[in-house]
Amino acid sequence: MEIEEKNYWESFYAKNRFFDTPSPFGTFVLPFIQEGTNLLELGCGNARDAFYFIEHRNIQITALDQCGEEIAFLNEKKEDLNMVFEAADFTSYRKVEAYDYVYSRFTLHSVSVDDEKRTLQNAFDSLKTEGLFFVEVRSTNDELYGKGKSIGNHQFITDHYRRFIVMEEMIENAINCGFKVLYNIQSKGLARYNTKDPEVIRLIFQKGSRLTSS
Numbered sequence: 001m002e003i004e005e006k007n008y009w010e011s012f013y014a015k016n017r018f019f020d021t022p023s024p025f026g027t028f029v030l031p032f033i034q035e036g037t038n039l040l041e042l043g044c045g046n047a048r049d050a051f052y053f054i055e056h057r058n059i060q061i062t063a064l065d066q067c068g069e070e071i072a073f074l075n076e077k078k079e080d081l082n083m084v085f086e087a088a089d090f091t092s093y094r095k096v097e098a099y100d101y102v103y104s105r106f107t108l109h110s111v112s113v114d115d116e117k118r119t120l121q122n123a124f125d126s127l128k129t130e131g132l133f134f135v136e137v138r139s140t141n142d143e144l145y146g147k148g149k150s151i152g153n154h155q156f157i158t159d160h161y162r163r164f165i166v167m168e169e170m171i172e173n174a175i176n177c178g179f180k181v182l183y184n185i186q187s188k189g190l191a192r193y194n195t196k197d198p199e200v201i202r203l204i205f206q207k208g209s210r211l212t213s214s
């Protein structure tokens, strides 16, 4: 399934190389991002949000995607040396206490629940203390829920794989990794695209301060 998924997204981005506007989630997150920091993006696709962040903030961005061809294209086209695009599986990417922010839009519903748990733990380990993890995902109330072939546990395959998320379950998985929940919402109106208005989940997790012992 992984190869098919990767091929699906490679051909999608070959036809959708540029987006001149950020996602609504990108504009929501921007005010949280401070100058002189760094951010890891999981599953950047054509990197519209990474380009938006770098345009508005003096930060360093590492953006990952499984699509090697799209990543090669982005590395060729980027003009900003503060951006690094890497072809990698974000579920097993971990750099201890390296980042101020981790950003994941519409990617955690692209992977299995075990991969979600591993990604949450890797994001936690990769963040500096007080660092923030921004997540937007499709919920089980999405109008696409139930479309395609069901493979159980809220997972469906149409032309590609989606696993619709129960907010409380993702929150519990994040807390189990050590995260605090700073913000959570599930609503329509947050990710409108053309005629579509899916009910999505937005979450901001924070890596808490270390307990100090004297």
Ligand SMILES: C[S@@+](CC[C@H](N)C(=O)[O-])C[C@H]1O[C@@H](n2cnc3c(N)ncnc32)[C@H](O)[C@@H]1O
Pocket (backbone or CB within 6 Å): 006, 009, 010, 023, 042, 043, 044, 045, 046, 047, 048, 064, 065, 066, 067, 088, 089, 090, 091, 104, 105, 106, 107, 110, 111
């Ligand atoms: C729905 S797209 C979202 C793209 C982008 N974040 C956006 O909002 O426009 C999902 C992206 O996640 C990538 N992806 C899915 N699973 C991945 C994995 N395990 N490792 C790296 N990238 C992955 C896909 O290649 C695709 O680019």
